[in-house]
Amino acid sequence: MLQELRINNLALIDKAQVQFGDGLNILTGETGAGKTVIVGAVNLLLGGRADTSLIRRGSGKAEVQGLFSIPSGLKEMDEKIRDLIDDEDQLIVRRVLSSDGKNKCYVNDRMVTVGTVSEIARHLIDLHGQHEHQSLFKTSSHVDFLDKYGGKELLELRREFREKSTELKNLREELSHLRFAERELLGKKDLLEFQINEIEKAGFVPGEDAEITKERDILRNAERIYSALANSSSLLTENAEITPATELIAQAVDELRSVSNVDQYLDSLTERLSGLLIEVEDCAANLRDYSSRLDFPPGRLQEIEDRLAFISLLKKKYGSTIEEILTYKERASGELLLCDTSGERIGKLETDIRQAEKELVEIAVLQSSRRKEVARKFAEEVRKELADLNMPNASFEVSFITEQDDGGLFVGGEKVKLLPYGIDKVEFMVSANRGEPAMPLVKIASGGEISRIMLALKIVLTDADEVPTLIFDEVDTGIGGQTATAVGQKMSILSKRHQVMAVTHLPQIASFADRHFSVSKREDADRTITEVEELLNRDRIDEMARLLSGVLSDVSLKHAEELIEEAQKSKYGLVDGRAN
16 A cells, blocks of 8 residues: 655655555646646656656756555565565655656665566556556456456466476476487497496595505605615614714713702703603604515506506596596496486376376366356456446457467367466457447557546456555546546445545545545746645535535535535445445
């Protein structure tokens, strides 16, 4: 629901703030006062086309802001839009037009594209008149409205069709992928078998290459290792030419011990050297042990070099590590298994597809039949509503078309295109006058006819339509008298389930308002300013009198009071949204 509309520097409006309410909100005013500016401001909030000529003269920018309560349908939108609305119960949409031609859109103070605003707007408002936001003007939505009007059975058939068509699509995609894969695999079956056999024969162990590389490095440096071990061991413990390290350290310990009682510091140094002597003796023992375990079998180095060369060759073929080579083998084994069993799986898929196609056709045929039954009742109700709105000669039909498609399913002897919601292309067809051929609803030109047709459709679709706010512009074009009263009453009926706003010149329609706003203009310092004011009590009666006769007189004022009183009686005489 649109709770509040703020306008700054748009056309003739310097600054305006309008708080709308539930039920029927009516805007009236003299011709040229700026009522269309209010509707145009809402149109901008819905992502409508912007023009710098809309910016008030002398201003650098114009701004429109709308505060909405969030309908449940909006929370079911895609994740990107849900992130914009967070967990709030309200939504602020703002549009800024700059004189340099740069326009910006904001949702809850986050900048978004006009496309995002339009996507959100379709869940918020339907604007009927000379604008482009009518949900019923989107032909693709007609089948949605018809199914919702049809109720539980049609919606259930729609769900079944969607689920079965998704199942069929998945089966077909799997079959196509498998057939392609089978051709590819059959062509390289021998290669797969060779590769798997080659890797298996290699008998690789994870980490083997690192281990034997380490062993190769030791074998390559055997002489140097022997020499280093012998020399270091000799220097530490046994040497005929020089005094070994252990003996020299032992002598130093003895010398220090002879004077250690003189100074505690010398005592600590003695202890450190004693520990060093133990460490050196341990290192010497480890060197002897390492030397005793060295074994360099003849031919082992060449054996390792050959193994590493073989591993390197297979790495070039199958992966940069032994682990990757083994993973490649597992993948190749899976492909080989798929090749061996693909024929059986293809046969199973073909059977499943035929069964899914059969079931889908049965659902689609039943769905189409039920839709046509519902469409006849729907069209009859719409024609009745149009007659009540002074369009007695108008005709309304629901057109059903099925398109041929070589990739579709056989229905009634021909291949029919599958749509996301069935096989029916549904379109509402209207003729406003007797003798004229019915034309698509989207081609109706007259603003007044559009609004009345939309009003009739909205009345019939009250329970099916989830858009919370409906705005009617030019709904009173070409009507008056009892027809105007009927239009007002219809809008009042509609306002039981939706927030309804309407711009009108007719007192018969305005008398049904739950909230009545006056749009007027005044001169101020050589500038024309449009103002919007909610009318209460006596002010509303005065405005109704002006609408009735153009002047305030005892007669027009009394007539205005009677008209409001009769409308209120009629409103509260409505039962379950219908007149008694």
